[in-house]
Amino acid sequence: MEPLSAGDATMRTLADAVLHGKTPKALEAIEKALGDGYSLEEIAVKGILKAHLKFGEWYERDPLDALKAWEFCFFTTNKILKALDSKIPVPQNAPFSVLVMTVKGEGHITMRDVIALLLKSKGLKVFSSRKGLTLEDVSPFLLDRSLKIIVLSCTEDGTKPVLDKIVRGVRAARPDIKIVAGGQFAGFSGADVLLQDPTKLYDTLLGLQRA
Secondary structure (H helix, E strand, O other), rough: OOOOOOOHHHHHHHHHHHOOOHHHHHHHHHHHHHHHHOHHHHHHHHHHHHHHHHHHHHHHOOOHHHHHHHHHHHHHHHHHHHHHHOOOOOOOOOOEEEEEEEEOOOOOOOHHHHHHHHHOOOEEEEEEEOOOHHHHHHHHHOOOOOOEEEEEEEEHHHHHHHHOOOOHHHHHHHHOOEEEEEEHOOOOOOOOOOOHHHHHHHHHHHHHHHH
């Protein structure tokens, strides 16, 4: 087995710090990764998402033990997402805007916030909210003509009634808007595009705009 590079070791340190809720260590790893030339996308995917994949594996092995640690993992995740977001300049002349959202009732929001960060880092104007949205919440965003795409994170089947209402409402008010969905229950979303790999999202959005 080849030894880990310094960058790989930093990403592993970050993922482990997020997993175990060690906020200062995670923030230190972020600064080191940025200093080593890692992009925000690499940090988000190899650090944050990797940690949450590990958490999923932990939960499968020992749900009770994992749940005891969830609050700390979640807190650290939010802290480092805010730290990374603060390093992204306000986009100038963004080609279009995107609404990244979960619907009301969704409890798993990490992917939503990571996706928002990834798209902001690419220079897009991103609308997002710290709460799950209803159609009434979404409607004001539809008034912005720069909004061309809505990205839905769908991880809970119990949200289908709210999701259906939002999709129908968006299509009625703004048929020009494309809807992209990912997550365990994306298939019932009625989206134009289903996508499970967040690293392919930006290119997918550009492709939708060129079509």
